[in-house]
Amino acid sequence: MSQLFRPGANTFAKASVIAGLGVALGLGGILNNIERTSYVTDVNVPRDQPVMFTHKHHVSGVGMDCRYCHSSVEVSSSAGIPSTEVCMGCHSQIWSEAPILEPVRESWRSGRSIQWNRVHDLPGYVYFNHSIHVTKGMGCQTCHGQVDKMPMVWKENTLLMEWCLDCHRAPEKYIRPKDQVFNMEYKPAGNQAELGAKLVAEYKVRKLTDCSICHR
Amino acid sequence: MPKRITLAVIVTVAALATGCRQDMHDQPRYRPLAASTFFPDGRSARPAVEGAVARGYLKNDIPLYYGKVARESKEFVTDIPVKVDKALLTRGQDRYNIYCSPCHGASGDGEGMVVQRGLKHPPTYHSDKMHKQPVGYYFDVITNGFGVMPSYASRIPVNDRWAIIAYVRALQLSRTATLDDVPPAERARLEASGQ
Numbered sequence: 001m002s003q004l005f006r007p008g009a010n011t012f013a014k015a016s017v018i019a020g021l022g023v024a025l026g027l028g029g030i031l032n033n034i035e036r037t038s039y040v041t042d043v044n045v046p047r048d049q050p051v052m053f054t055h056k057h058h059v060s061g062v063g064m065d066c067r068y069c070h071s072s073v074e075v076s077s078s079a080g081i082p083s084t085e086v087c088m089g090c091h092s093q094i095w096s097e098a099p100i101l102e103p104v105r106e107s108w109r110s111g112r113s114i115q116w117n118r119v120h121d122l123p124g125y126v127y128f129n130h131s132i133h134v135t136k137g138m139g140c141q142t143c144h145g146q147v148d149k150m151p152m153v154w155k156e157n158t159l160l161m162e163w164c165l166d167c168h169r170a171p172e173k174y175i176r177p178k179d180q181v182f183n184m185e186y187k188p189a190g191n192q193a194e195l196g197a198k199l200v201a202e203y204k205v206r207k208l209t210d211c212s213i214c215h216r
Numbered sequence: 217m218p219k220r221i222t223l224a225v226i227v228t229v230a231a232l233a234t235g236c237r238q239d240m241h242d243q244p245r246y247r248p249l250a251a252s253t254f255f256p257d258g259r260s261a262r263p264a265v266e267g268a269v270a271r272g273y274l275k276n277d278i279p280l281y282y283g284k285v286a287r288e289s290k291e292f293v294t295d296i297p298v299k300v301d302k303a304l305l306t307r308g309q310d311r312y313n314i315y316c317s318p319c320h321g322a323s324g325d326g327e328g329m330v331v332q333r334g335l336k337h338p339p340t341y342h343s344d345k346m347h348k349q350p351v352g353y354y355f356d357v358i359t360n361g362f363g364v365m366p367s368y369a370s371r372i373p374v375n376d377r378w379a380i381i382a383y384v385r386a387l388q389l390s391r392t393a394t395l396d397d398v399p400p401a402e403r404a405r406l407e408a409s410g411q
Binding site: 062063064065067068071076077080081083085086088089090092093094111112113115123124125191 | 234240241242243245248249251256257258259313315318329330333334335336346364365366370
């Protein structure tokens with residue numbers, strides 16, 4: 001009986017093991033990265049909303065503070081979304097006939113809330129709290145990006161666990177003085193490493209990485 | 217033999233597929249402001265039953281919570297019922313700039329950004345009439361609104377309302393101050409610099 005395999009098949013077998021490993025690793029790598037693309041995380045993808053509300057015009061244009069509308073951000077876990085009443089405080093007079101604002105007026109007449117679509121949405125098994133971040137010197141802009149320049153809000157960061165931990169392991173990289181938290185244009189005066197270390201000590205910021213901090 | 221393999225594949229895939237459920241991700245509880253299909257108005261945040269009093273919020277300190285001298289009275293208090301110090305004024309300045317300055321302007325003259333875009337011009341704080349209004353009147357306006365100005369009761373807690381009022385009073389004083397109000401040490405410096 002003649003031989004089924006030629007001697008060259010040995011090399012082929014060895015190569016195929018390596019190639020197989022490479023394919024497996026490559027697939028793993030692709031899967032690992034797909035999870036971080038904006039296709040899955042929605043980063044930089046503006047969301048449609050029932051009203052074409054723009055932060056750009058209200059914050060940069062009119063100069064409103066975030067807390068005028070997100071008034072519970074300093075004291076509560078949730079930043080809060082303004083009620084129709086808040087919009088009507090101005091829009092009962094300004095742009096009061098504009099078709100673009102009809103859903104707001106409709107909500108005002110009927111007493112039913114406007115149903116905004118969530119842009120940031122953590123899984124139910126994660127606990128997040130705005131108040132502690134804001135009172136320990138974490139700026140809105142660090143996590144949400146330049147909202148004041150956005151026509152429609154998009155996610156600036158992935159909100160993946162690795163993103164939270166990156167800061168929880170080294171808050172000095174991002175911390176800023178408390179009076180600059182709402183400043184969307186903040187640039188550290190001088191060296192962030194130096195300033196960060198000083199502020200971390202001053203505000204007694206802990207490095208919270210226990211699982212039970214966020215998964216409680 | 218192939219049948220068994222097919223069966224094994226089906227069972228494994230079925231077992232793995234159960235892992236695709238998102239129960240932990242979308243838990244059956246309401247998060248703040250989430251929509252509800254249970255209540256007719258579609259809100260999960262329920263309004264308090266009328267007449268309900270939260271523990272510790274009996275609000276029987278009438279001047280503090282209502283700005284009036286007594287429960288059934290129409291008379292406004294004339295003194296701020298909390299301690300006025302530097303911390304209160306700083307807090308007031310902060311809150312004023314968030315909630316009032318878009319319309320009333322940073323200096324209280326009623327020239328805020330929104331007014332320049334077409335909102336009704338609010339009266340300036342620096343008129344004789346506004347100087348004479350008791351602090352309780354300001355409290356009432358913030359709490360219940362006034363004319364086209366909306367109520368801020370749901371967004372500004374009671375102590376912050378008084379802080380804002382203290383700051384508005386400071387703004388008013390800043391326009392009527394004379395040289396006699398300047399402490400002697402500072403006055404010497406001012407006069408030396410020729411202002």
